[in-house]
Amino acid sequence: MIELKNVTCRFGTSVAVDRISLTIETGEVCVLVGSSGCGKSTTLRMVNRLLPLSAGEILVDGENITTMNPEQLRLNMGYVIQGTGLFPHWTVARNVAMVPELLKWPRQRIDERVQELLTLLGLDPAIHAEKYPQQLSGGQAQRVGVARALAADPNILLMDEPFGALDAITRENLQLEMLRIQRQVRKTTVFVTHDIDEALKLATRIAVMDQGRIIQHDTPENILRRPASDFVESLVGKQDRGLKLMSLRRVGDLMQRYPQAAIPEPGEEGVQEDDSLRLALSVMLWQDSGELPVFNGDGAKTGVVTRERIFQAGA
Amino acid sequence: MSSTWSTSDLSPPNRVVSVLALSALVLVWVLNLGTILPNRIVPGTGHGLLSAIGWPGAMLVTAALSGCLLIALLPLRFRYVSLLILVSASLATLPLLLEVFAARHLPENSPYARSSIGSGFWCLLFFLSLMLIEIFGRLGSGRGLQLIVVAVICGSWVWLFQGDGLESLSLVREFNARPDKFEQALWTHLALALGAVTISAGLAFVLALQMIRSVAWRRPVLSVVSFLQTIPSLAVFGLLIAPLSALVEAYPVLQALGIRGIGWAPAMLALVAYSLLPMVRNTYVALTEVPESLADAxxxxxxxxxxxFFxxxxxxxxPVIVEGVRITTIQAIGLTAVAALIGAGGFGSFIFQGLGQAAMDLVLLGALPTIALALLADALLSMLAASLRPTPATA
Structure with a gap:
C-alpha cells in the first residue's frame, strides 16, 4: 500500500504538486491522468524519491520513505519510463538482469529469471535475449522495459507514460498484455498517462490531476458516471461517455449462458466473453444482427448476447 | 545500358582509382625516380623513369599502372579483388625499383657515392597508398584483411631494406651511420609522446569529472586549456626554459631528478599542456552527453x-574518450619532433641536424619514422575505439 499525505513539491517558487493525498491499495492499478504539466509525473517520481518532497509524507506499507535508503527503496520498485531507458551497450538479457545483478542474486537464478520474464512478456528468449536494444522494435523494447521492471519481483510498479511513444496498434497490444500480466502478478501499480482511454482501460482507480491537485479519485465507472467537475467531464468526453462506459463492461456479464457449452459451427463469428460490450455492439451494427454467439477462451460457444439486453442494461 | 553492364555482380567503374592510376602514370614518367649523388652534400643528377630503371622496368611500372586504370574502368567481375592484389603487390615490391636503379647507376669504387629517392618514387608510393585506401573502402573489408595486407607490404619492405641491394641508398646510409642513435631517438620519442598523453589523459579525466561536478570549474578550465592550445608550440618550449631553470636553481632536488631548463622536462610540460584541450573536451563532452533518460532509468x-558511472x-x-586520446597522441607525436629544438631528443633531432647540415636524407630519417609512428598510433587507437563501441553497428 502506498499512502501520500499532503504531499507538496515545489521547484523554486512554482508549485508542481500541491498538497495531494492519495491512497493506493495493495494490488490495485492507480492511474494518474491529466494534461502535461499537471504534476502527475512529479508525483510518481516522488514515490521513488527521484524528486524530493517539499512537504508532506509518503508511506510505503506504513513506512515513511524518507527514512529509507533511496537505492534500497527503488530496488523494490519496478520503474518503467517512456522511451524505455534500456542501456544501449547491454544485451536484452543483461538489461532485464539489471536489478537482480544489483541485488547480487546467484548467476543461475538470474538466468532463469530472465528466461521466465522474457517468456512472460511474449519474447522468445532464444531469439531476443542476446540482441541489443537498437535491434528491437519499439514495442519489443518496451516489453523488455517492463520485464526489467518486474525482474526482481518488486511489490510496486511505477510506470511513467510507458506506452506514450508507441504507435496505436502496439500500444493497444501492450495494454492488453499489461492487463494479462497484472492478473497474474498483482503488483501495486502507479501508472502515469495523459490518455484517458488508456486510463479507463487499465485502472482499478483513476486519479485525475490538474494544476498540481487531484480533482477526482475514483473507479473508471464513477469517473465516467459522476465526473466531479467540468474539467473531468471534458476530459472523459461528455458525449462519448455512453460508449466509454460500455467499453468497461464485459460481454460475459450480460450474456445469456447456455446450460452447457456447445461446439461452434465452422465459420461462425461472434465475440469473446472478455470482449467489451462496446465491441459486441460494434460487431452487431456491422453485421446488422440482433444477437451474437459468445465464445470462451477455449473457443467453445457458451451463450449469446443480444442487442436488447445491451440497450436494456444501458449505460 | 547493355545487360553485361547491369549484371548485379558488376560494380560500376571506379573513377577515384582510375584518376589516381592515371596521375601516378603521368607523374612517374615526368618526375625523377631517383638521384645519384657523388657524396652526402653535393646535389646529384636526377634520373627519370626510363633512364633510372631501363626499358624493361619502365614497361613493368607502366603496365602495372595501366592495369590498375583498366581494371578500374572495364566491366569486370571481382574488380576490387583484382585491384587489391595488383596494388598491394606493386606496393610490396616498390623498393625493388630503387635496387635496380642503384645497381644500374651507382659508380663502382666510389665509396661516398649514394643513391637518393626522387619525387617520382614518392608520388608512386603516395598514389598507390591512396588507391589501396580507396580499394579497402570499396571492398568494405574488415580490419582483419586490411591488417594482413598492410603487414605483408611492411614485411616486404623491411625484408628488402635489410637485404643487400639498398645499402647505397642515402637514407640507409644515414641510418647505418647511427643505428644506436636511431634506436635511442625512437625510445625517447615514444617515451615523450606517450608519457605526455598518459599524464594529460589522467589530468583531463580528473578535470572533466570536476567540471561535471561543479559548474564553477567549467568555464575556467575550458578557457585555460583552450588558451594553452593557442600559444605557438615553439614559444611554449622556449618560454618554459627560464622558469624551469630558475626552479631548478632554487630546488637542487629537481636537478637530481634530471630536470633542467632544457631537455625532456620542459618538453614534457609543453606536450602535456597541448594535449589537455582535446582530452578535456572529449572526456567532458562524452561523459555529459550520456542521455539523461538513461541515467534516470x-x-x-x-x-x-x-x-x-561505471x-x-x-x-x-x-569510445569518444579514446577518440580524444587518438587525436592527442597523433598531435603529441608530431610536436615531440619540434621538442628536439630544446634538446629533448627524439626523431626531431635528426630533422634539425639534417637541416643544419643540408643533408636532406638525414631530415627524412627523422621525418619518416615520425610519420610512421603517427600512422601506427592512429590505426591502433582507431581499432581500440571501434572495439569499444557499445553495440554492433546495426540498421
Missing amino acids: GRGMGMNERQL RLKLPLAL
Missing part, C-alpha cells in the same frame, strides 16, 4: 551514482 532502478556513463563515453 538507472537511478530509478536503484543504481547509486558510482554504479551509474556501468553506464563510462562505457558509453569510452
Whole structure:
C-alpha cells in the first residue's frame, strides 16, 4: 500500500504538486491522468524519491520513505519510463538482469529469471535475449522495459507514460498484455498517462490531476458516471461517455449462458466473453444482427448476447 | 545500358582509382625516380623513369599502372579483388625499383657515392597508398584483411631494406651511420609522446569529472586549456626554459631528478599542456552527453551514482574518450619532433641536424619514422575505439 499525505513539491517558487493525498491499495492499478504539466509525473517520481518532497509524507506499507535508503527503496520498485531507458551497450538479457545483478542474486537464478520474464512478456528468449536494444522494435523494447521492471519481483510498479511513444496498434497490444500480466502478478501499480482511454482501460482507480491537485479519485465507472467537475467531464468526453462506459463492461456479464457449452459451427463469428460490450455492439451494427454467439477462451460457444439486453442494461 | 553492364555482380567503374592510376602514370614518367649523388652534400643528377630503371622496368611500372586504370574502368567481375592484389603487390615490391636503379647507376669504387629517392618514387608510393585506401573502402573489408595486407607490404619492405641491394641508398646510409642513435631517438620519442598523453589523459579525466561536478570549474578550465592550445608550440618550449631553470636553481632536488631548463622536462610540460584541450573536451563532452533518460532509468532502478558511472556513463563515453586520446597522441607525436629544438631528443633531432647540415636524407630519417609512428598510433587507437563501441553497428 502506498499512502501520500499532503504531499507538496515545489521547484523554486512554482508549485508542481500541491498538497495531494492519495491512497493506493495493495494490488490495485492507480492511474494518474491529466494534461502535461499537471504534476502527475512529479508525483510518481516522488514515490521513488527521484524528486524530493517539499512537504508532506509518503508511506510505503506504513513506512515513511524518507527514512529509507533511496537505492534500497527503488530496488523494490519496478520503474518503467517512456522511451524505455534500456542501456544501449547491454544485451536484452543483461538489461532485464539489471536489478537482480544489483541485488547480487546467484548467476543461475538470474538466468532463469530472465528466461521466465522474457517468456512472460511474449519474447522468445532464444531469439531476443542476446540482441541489443537498437535491434528491437519499439514495442519489443518496451516489453523488455517492463520485464526489467518486474525482474526482481518488486511489490510496486511505477510506470511513467510507458506506452506514450508507441504507435496505436502496439500500444493497444501492450495494454492488453499489461492487463494479462497484472492478473497474474498483482503488483501495486502507479501508472502515469495523459490518455484517458488508456486510463479507463487499465485502472482499478483513476486519479485525475490538474494544476498540481487531484480533482477526482475514483473507479473508471464513477469517473465516467459522476465526473466531479467540468474539467473531468471534458476530459472523459461528455458525449462519448455512453460508449466509454460500455467499453468497461464485459460481454460475459450480460450474456445469456447456455446450460452447457456447445461446439461452434465452422465459420461462425461472434465475440469473446472478455470482449467489451462496446465491441459486441460494434460487431452487431456491422453485421446488422440482433444477437451474437459468445465464445470462451477455449473457443467453445457458451451463450449469446443480444442487442436488447445491451440497450436494456444501458449505460 | 547493355545487360553485361547491369549484371548485379558488376560494380560500376571506379573513377577515384582510375584518376589516381592515371596521375601516378603521368607523374612517374615526368618526375625523377631517383638521384645519384657523388657524396652526402653535393646535389646529384636526377634520373627519370626510363633512364633510372631501363626499358624493361619502365614497361613493368607502366603496365602495372595501366592495369590498375583498366581494371578500374572495364566491366569486370571481382574488380576490387583484382585491384587489391595488383596494388598491394606493386606496393610490396616498390623498393625493388630503387635496387635496380642503384645497381644500374651507382659508380663502382666510389665509396661516398649514394643513391637518393626522387619525387617520382614518392608520388608512386603516395598514389598507390591512396588507391589501396580507396580499394579497402570499396571492398568494405574488415580490419582483419586490411591488417594482413598492410603487414605483408611492411614485411616486404623491411625484408628488402635489410637485404643487400639498398645499402647505397642515402637514407640507409644515414641510418647505418647511427643505428644506436636511431634506436635511442625512437625510445625517447615514444617515451615523450606517450608519457605526455598518459599524464594529460589522467589530468583531463580528473578535470572533466570536476567540471561535471561543479559548474564553477567549467568555464575556467575550458578557457585555460583552450588558451594553452593557442600559444605557438615553439614559444611554449622556449618560454618554459627560464622558469624551469630558475626552479631548478632554487630546488637542487629537481636537478637530481634530471630536470633542467632544457631537455625532456620542459618538453614534457609543453606536450602535456597541448594535449589537455582535446582530452578535456572529449572526456567532458562524452561523459555529459550520456542521455539523461538513461541515467534516470538507472537511478530509478536503484543504481547509486558510482554504479551509474561505471556501468553506464563510462562505457558509453569510452569510445569518444579514446577518440580524444587518438587525436592527442597523433598531435603529441608530431610536436615531440619540434621538442628536439630544446634538446629533448627524439626523431626531431635528426630533422634539425639534417637541416643544419643540408643533408636532406638525414631530415627524412627523422621525418619518416615520425610519420610512421603517427600512422601506427592512429590505426591502433582507431581499432581500440571501434572495439569499444557499445553495440554492433546495426540498421
